Amino acid sequence: MQKYELDTPCIVVDQDKLKANIARVQRLADEAGIALRPHAKTHKTPQIARMQLKAGAVGITVAKLGEAEAMADGGIGPILIAYPIVGKTKLERLMRLAARAEVTVAVDSLEAAAGISDAAVNAGIVMPVWIEVDPGYGRAGVQPGEALLRLGRELRTLAGIRVTGVLVFAGQSYDEDSDEGRILVAEREAATALASAEALRGLGFPIESVSAGSTPVSRFASAMKGATEMRPGTYVFGDLTQVKAKAMNVGECALTVLVTVVSRPAPDRAVIDAGTKVFTSDGEDSPIGTGRGYVIGHPGIEVAWFNEEHGVLRLPPEERELKIGDKLEIVPVHCCAVVNMLDVMHMVQGDEVKDVLPIAGRGRVK
Template sequence: MLNQIPSPSVIVDLNIVDKNIQNMSEIAKKAGIKHRPHIKTHKSVYFANKQKQAGAVGITCAKLGEAEVMAEAGFDDILVAFPIIGEEKLERLYQLAQKIKVSTCIDSIEVAQGISEVGLKLGQPIPVYIEVEGGNLRCGRQPGEDTVNFAQQVKRLQGVEIIGILTYAGQIYNEKNIDDIRRVAKEEADNLKNTVELLRESGIFVREISAGSSISSKFASELKGVTEIRAGNYIFHDVSQLSTGMASIDECALRVIATVVSTPSPGRAIIDAGSKTLTTDTAQFRKGYGYIIEYPEIEIYKLNEEHGFLRFDPSIQLSVGQRLTIIPNHACVVANLTDEYIGVRGDQIVEVIPVEARGKNK
């Protein structure tokens, strides 16, 4: 039973996970788009296998460490969606590429040259996506001519094969209005489509156009021209999606069970879940560090390492020993803070699920 779980613990409602995976699979299939889910959200072989069973064409990893864990578990088509640079990482890429089909992304000639050397050593080119900046001011070449000019440079390298372009329009999480979210999703696809046309005019043909966060992927019908989405957070959802209106409480699978350990004064309480359990990431449209299901009006206003600080109207009565259920602001960070998930169906504990890629951030 749930009341027997020691706190703080991270639980995952497997009934919700099953629905979330199935819903995204159906959205992608209906739009005729492949799904290569991003496993950095859960970092778990168990959940990656569930996504594969639902039709995923492969998986996306944030770092080589994650990819190594997943390859060891039998996944043989992995995109490492992060620049790989440095002798140690290039050697690990070489070792990985000897075992499975591995691709990666590039946005600089320095990274491209390193990947090319791996391909030459391997005796076959490494498939690469050129990352295009999607408006989030993160990695990526600028859409249009800048990407084309860069692609022409990369084309001269023998150890790489340009198979596609890739983007991430993370700014979509700043939009609260559904129409604006839909607009950003369309802009994400349009930027890629226009760049692909320029690439083809210059003689460079790409077969993969990769986009789609967990939010924009829900509007897959707007992603005209996109061949592949890389949704990750959708499997759990969190306050970041809850606060945009793109997920409901009933769609939030990952939750933290915490206990009230002190009630020092009216309107204040301390729980046993701090920054080592929850995340210090904030959500765009909600104050605090999580959503307490039993008391949505209570704010988790501060986190120490082991303490969560609550404030609320003094008319609310919390007692020491009381259990609270929290949807975190960002589920992906919580996954990297726990060794295991407690898998539940309803009020029943059904299995303990290891987080094998926890801490594999190199």
């Protein structure tokens, strides 16, 4: 089958670009002498995680327990859950998962760590945990310095966990407008992680892993002095957010959404069969002036706005021959959000559909 025969809207992934992206970032990590533990929240697909592991990744990262279960079901591991696990139901699931897969969990509070410890003691295991430290992004993570030391002292009393690493996420890298700024974020992120690791080692913890990094700073892995690994995710597919961050160019983006023109209500307007229920409303407009997406082969078209089921395109004079039934490929603003909206992705080589992969982690947000 040819890709333009696919029913729309659907996700299309260019296999050659996907493989090139995986190889490129693995090479960046190798050249910097640090490990790569990519974040699978982007693709949510065990088959792609397996490609990353085969290329040299030391394991994968996930955000939610449901994603970890989907990856373990697909035979993928080791798995880092970079998210606090809280609540009886989730702790019971975590113990079942730990019985069949190699799992590490991030914590940033005594409450979360104590829950994991109690569940692990009851299950007769010791759970490896990493402490998440906030490097200035202002999301999750214990504050470095005295707050971290206080948490470390509290965790020493918990019999069901073993603290073996620290992780940080400097999401502020997305706000930088220059490579100089991104390099500075990478340096400071790694410095925070390293200082935190040394502080925890001073408390007697056997800190082995110092984990940092995201796709916007992956080009600067060599600047992450003291980090033992990085955890980028979006690099596998790419999107307009990463184009804005100069992590890749539009031609390297492997994931597109194939859509059909379903209405031509005005000469300068076309409507496609995908809105926020496919593209989502996440992220900012295209950095190259094309609105909520980039139409491949039609740089003059603006993806102007979305409703739930409709996408509205503004057409310059040279694009007004566009007809109802025409199909277009659009690079989204944020590919991770798009992947979570659909059940499968179509792997293509050139225009030929090679495979259809279920998105095993789609909707696994618990």
